[in-house]
Amino acid sequence: MPQANAKVDKEAAVPAAAPAPIELTINGETFRHTGAPDMPLLWYLRDVLRLTGSKFGCGVGQCGACTVHVGGKAQRSCLLPMSALSGQAVTTIEGLASGDDLHAVQQAWIEEDVPQCGYCQAGQIMATVDLLKRKAQPSDADIGQLTNLCRCGTYPRIRKAVKRAAQLLAEAKAAEAKAADPKARANDGKSSEATS
Amino acid sequence: MSGLTRRRFISVMLSASGALVVGLRHAEAAALPNVPMDLLGEPLTSLGAFVRIERNNRVVIGARGCEIGQGVMTSLPMLIAEELDADWSRVRVEQLPYGYELGPDGPTNRYGPQGAGGSTSITDGWKDLRQAGAVARWLLVEAAAQHWQLPHERLDTEAGHVVHPDGTRLPYAELVERAAGILPPAEPVPLKKPDQFRVIGKPARTVDARAIVTGRATFGIDSYLGGALVAVMMRCPHLDGSVESVDDADTRKVQGVREVFVIDGPVPGSSFDTNLAAGVAVVADNTWAALKGRNALKVSWKPGPWAEESSARLEAQAAEALKGDGVVVRSDGDMAAARKTAKRTLEARYQVPFLAHATMEPPHALIKLEPDRALFIGALQNPDGASRVIADLTGLPREKIEIRMTRAGGGFGRRLENDYVAEAVMIAKKAGKPIKLFWTRDDDLAHDFYRPYGLHQLSATVDRRNQITGFAHLCAATSLNYRIARKKDRPPGAGCLEADDFPAGLVPNLDKRFFSLESGLPRGPWRAPLHTFHAFSVQSFIDELAIETKQDAVELRLKLLGEARELDYAGHGGPKFDTGRLAAVLTRCAEAIEWKRKRTDGRGVGIACHFTFGGYAAHAFEVSVEGRDLRIHRAICVVDVGRVVNPLGVDAMMVGGTIDGISTALNLAITLKDGQVQQSSFGDYPVGRMAQMPNEVEVIVLPSEREPSGAGEMGIPSVAPALANAIYAATTVRVRKLPILPELNRRL
Numbered sequence: 015m016p017q018a019n020a021k022v023d024k025e026a027a028v029p030a031a032a033p034a035p036i037e038l039t040i041n042g043e044t045f046r047h048t049g050a051p052d053m054p055l056l057w058y059l060r061d062v063l064r065l066t067g068s069k070f071g072c073g074v075g076q077c078g079a080c081t082v083h084v085g086g087k088a089q090r091s092c093l094l095p096m097s098a099l100s101g102q103a104v105t106t107i108e109g110l111a112s113g114d115d116l117h118a119v120q121q122a123w124i125e126e127d128v129p130q131c132g133y134c135q136a137g138q139i140m141a142t143v144d145l146l147k148r149k150a151q152p153s154d155a156d157i158g159q160l161t162n163l164c165r166c167g168t169y170p171r172i173r174k175a176v177k178r179a180a181q182l183l184a185e186a187k188a189a190e191a192k193a194a195d196p197k198a199r200a201n202d203g204k205s206s207e208a209t210s
Numbered sequence: 211m212s213g214l215t216r217r218r219f220i221s222v223m224l225s226a227s228g229a230l231v232v233g234l235r236h237a238e239a240a241a242l243p244n245v246p247m248d249l250l251g252e253p254l255t256s257l258g259a260f261v262r263i264e265r266n267n268r269v270v271i272g273a274r275g276c277e278i279g280q281g282v283m284t285s286l287p288m289l290i291a292e293e294l295d296a297d298w299s300r301v302r303v304e305q306l307p308y309g310y311e312l313g314p315d316g317p318t319n320r321y322g323p324q325g326a327g328g329s330t331s332i333t334d335g336w337k338d339l340r341q342a343g344a345v346a347r348w349l350l351v352e353a354a355a356q357h358w359q360l361p362h363e364r365l366d367t368e369a370g371h372v373v374h375p376d377g378t379r380l381p382y383a384e385l386v387e388r389a390a391g392i393l394p395p396a397e398p399v400p401l402k403k404p405d406q407f408r409v410i411g412k413p414a415r416t417v418d419a420r421a422i423v424t425g426r427a428t429f430g431i432d433s434y435l436g437g438a439l440v441a442v443m444m445r446c447p448h449l450d451g452s453v454e455s456v457d458d459a460d461t462r463k464v465q466g467v468r469e470v471f472v473i474d475g476p477v478p479g480s481s482f483d484t485n486l487a488a489g490v491a492v493v494a495d496n497t498w499a500a501l502k503g504r505n506a507l508k509v510s511w512k513p514g515p516w517a518e519e520s521s522a523r524l525e526a527q528a529a530e531a532l533k534g535d536g537v538v539v540r541s542d543g544d545m546a547a548a549r550k551t552a553k554r555t556l557e558a559r560y561q562v563p564f565l566a567h568a569t570m571e572p573p574h575a576l577i578k579l580e581p582d583r584a585l586f587i588g589a590l591q592n593p594d595g596a597s598r599v600i601a602d603l604t605g606l607p608r609e610k611i612e613i614r615m616t617r618a619g620g621g622f623g624r625r626l627e628n629d630y631v632a633e634a635v636m637i638a639k640k641a642g643k644p645i646k647l648f649w650t651r652d653d654d655l656a657h658d659f660y661r662p663y664g665l666h667q668l669s670a671t672v673d674r675r676n677q678i679t680g681f682a683h684l685c686a687a688t689s690l691n692y693r694i695a696r697k698k699d700r701p702p703g704a705g706c707l708e709a710d711d712f713p714a715g716l717v718p719n720l721d722k723r724f725f726s727l728e729s730g731l732p733r734g735p736w737r738a739p740l741h742t743f744h745a746f747s748v749q750s751f752i753d754e755l756a757i758e759t760k761q762d763a764v765e766l767r768l769k770l771l772g773e774a775r776e777l778d779y780a781g782h783g784g785p786k787f788d789t790g791r792l793a794a795v796l797t798r799c800a801e802a803i804e805w806k807r808k809r810t811d812g813r814g815v816g817i818a819c820h821f822t823f824g825g826y827a828a829h830a831f832e833v834s835v836e837g838r839d840l841r842i843h844r845a846i847c848v849v850d851v852g853r854v855v856n857p858l859g860v861d862a863m864m865v866g867g868t869i870d871g872i873s874t875a876l877n878l879a880i881t882l883k884d885g886q887v888q889q890s891s892f893g894d895y896p897v898g899r900m901a902q903m904p905n906e907v908e909v910i911v912l913p914s915e916r917e918p919s920g921a922g923e924m925g926i927p928s929v930a931p932a933l934a935n936a937i938y939a940a941t942t943v944r945v946r947k948l949p950i951l952p953e954l955n956r957r958l
Contacts, residue, residue, distance in 0.1 A: 171862070
């Protein structure tokens with residue numbers, strides 16, 4: 015891929031004479047914003063930090079392409095002024111995976127081959143992660159509450175991927191619980207019949 | 211292909227890094243003792259050719275197309291990988307830049323066709339990209355033959371290795387150096403037989419998927435260049451209007467705003483290789499500053515020549531126009547005589563609105579102009595056009611213009627036009643700096659090349675035995691001839707009425723005429739252009755005919771299609787239209803939806819079929835209307851697109867086409883009032899959301915040994931009529947005007 019992105023200088027984002035900087039964490043790192051306080055988070059992420067995974071789609075909160083998590087909840091970053099984010103923890107699509115380990119939702123998206131153009135998918139994934147936190151086993155109606163727009167028409171595959179992600183998360187949780195329970199571990203060899 | 215031409219097409223060289231490079235380039239360049247670096251390209255920003263085999267035996271394949279979501283980043287490299295016998299799971303794909311070069315015989319493209327329009331990427335690639343892969347494989351086998359001193363024919367290849375008759379395997383990487391010294395064969399290399407395919411026909415996931423789901427895929431809008439300023443435009447909302455006066459005092463007070471200036475609009479009627487509208491450019495350090503600066507502008511506009519234009523007026527003009535004679539598009543037999551002798555003549559009018567493309571990633575452009583060269587980075591569908599636009603506006607020779615295509619956040623035809631490229635060049639020239647042009651959603655909805663508006667009057671004559679003896683299709687529409695250079699070379703009904711579409715050639719008397727409507731609204735191709743409204747009017751009307759004459763709607767279509775045979779088809783997707791293939795998708799679709807089963811639960815089933823760009827598609831829906839809610843219980847799409855290269859890709863195009871078709875048919879219209887577009891957001895241009903869509907689209911791809919037709923556009927035209935027919939079956943309300951939902955709610 016052509017890589018024209020100029021290097022981001024973290025210091026450059028923090029002019030020396032800046033009054034009342036806004037401090038927040040993004041994907042676990044602390045940043046101080048000293049520019050326009052009314053700048054929406056989306057443009058801070060994109061233009062200042064060059065975290066371009068969150069996309070512009072409408073600028074008025076209708077399409078969800080810019081969805082990020084603030085304090086663990088899905089928010090549309092095109093409408094969130096930096097002034098409202100002091101002390102907040104933001105997670106963007108770039109911060110969703112743990113290193114090379116993809117989040118279950120990202121994994122499900124690949125397995126169901128969801129993306130076509132791919133532009134809205136970061137927002138779809140962030141919205142889905144939030145949905146699965148609230149509804150671990152979402153019904154079709156629950157999934158229908160996802161309001162992010164996809165112009166390519168990937169909705170049916172998104173639906174499949176949401177269900178697959180819910181399954182992956184449930185399996186991971188069960189494995190974790192099993193690992194934490196010494197009795198279950200001891201019975202590991204014998205339990206397969208009982209659980210199948 | 212002659213020997214000389216062929217050597218020009220395929221050439222081989224060993225790159226500085228020791229990688230074997232096979233691609234379409236000049237023999238002259240390959241013959242040079244030292245390959246110039248600019249031809250090889252920088253390893254990370256561009257690939258000099260289609261195939262690069264690295265020392266670790268990783269195969270890198272260049273993707274030449276414009277990836278707009280149709281999957282060419284995956285499917286085109288699959289064609290090369292197949293003939294190369296590469297291990298697909300170890301292939302890395304890289305986007306190629308635009309490959310213009312000026313050869314001794316004039317301009318050529320070293321990569322062949324690169325645009326994305328008319329669903330042609332796969333059909334084009336089927337012809338030349340497989341050969342590029344086959345030549346690379348031939349060279350590697352030849353190198354191994356020399357190494358082992360065995361005849362070429364005794365060696366085989368598998369998954370990136372040449373295989374000795376005793377089973378010994380040599381990785382391609384170890385043969386690269388020797389292969390680069392071998393002259394490619396003068397004649398085309400034989401291609402694999404289909405039963406030898408290991409990549410083609412096997413499902414392959416999007417090669418960029420991991421980058422996409424981690425937010426690391428770079429779209430055009432994600433590209434930045436050091437020193438580039440962000441520009442936004444406040445464009446004149448009046449069609450062909452102009453700037454009267456500008457008060458930019460408050461704009462200049464916004465921190466980060468650098469410059470404010472007027473950009474003139476195109477001369478009305480001039481060729482369209484310029485910008486779309488006059489306006490005021492705000493150039494700033496970042497996007498937010500530019501947007502704030504734009505909000506603070508006070509601009510007075512001069513409305514221009516279309517100040518009176520409105521959708522209501524256009525509808526009235528269309529009805530009036532149909533009273534005239536029009537221009538004959540096709541005429542068979544004697545329709546007037548058929549009307550006189552008919553037992554009955556049935557007639558209905560259908561109306562289709564203007565549509566915007568509304569790509570999720572709005573138009574944008576990153577441009578850097580220097581005295582002797584230019585660099586463009588962004589999402590395109592027509593890089594050739596972009597190169598010409600930049601050359602026209604800068605005076606630079608095209609070989610000095612570098613174009614890097616990025617992944618595009620949708621296309622749907624919007625990026626076939628390069629008005630936004632022109633606009634960025636105009637701004638960059640005035641600003642004297644590299645410019646990143648950014649369009650907001652309201653910019654995008656108000657300034658587009660819209661799908662044409664049309665009023666279609668259909669009539670059919672029926673004899674005593676309920677046979678259709680004549681068919682007339684009169685279309686009053688705003689053609690695609692908007693600001694077209696050499697307009698006189700194009701038919702008046704361009705993009706509105708296809709002479710040989712169904713049921714042409716299937717009824718003895720046919721009368722197809724076009725009635726031109728004037729409009730100041732720009733028009734352009736929109737996914738499966740005229741086929742979307744052709745199919746809606748014709749396939750809805752066939753349904754009405756079936757009901758009026760008490761025939762089964764599927765049987766009637768099959769009766770019209772008759773025995774399987776090929777008819778001449780002059781339009782894109784021809785030269786032949788196979789009635790049997792259309793009948794087959796229709797029949798399969800009827801089976802899948804259980805067409806014959808009577809529904810008693812308020813549900814209705816509708817069906818439609820259409821031939822688009824060489825592909826055959828049928829849709830069926832089962833719907834109910836509960837209160838004001840339309841519910842789609844089942845959605846079926848059956849296609850025959852010839853041999854399938856990537857089954858997952860074709861399925862994606864059909865699911866996506868169906869959903870796009872539903873969203874558009876139910877909800878979308880661009881309307882005009884006082885010479886201005888009235889829509890400005892996803893609030894008033896409500897692209898469909900998950901809740902409105904069927905949970906699943908059941909896609910059935912008929913197996914075929916025919917040449918592939920491509921798949922990007924076939925999945926949409928038959929959606930709107932199948933939906934309208936299903937709604938009639940469920941409610942007895944016949945919707946003849948798109949979009950469906952406002953019309954249905956008005957009538958219920």
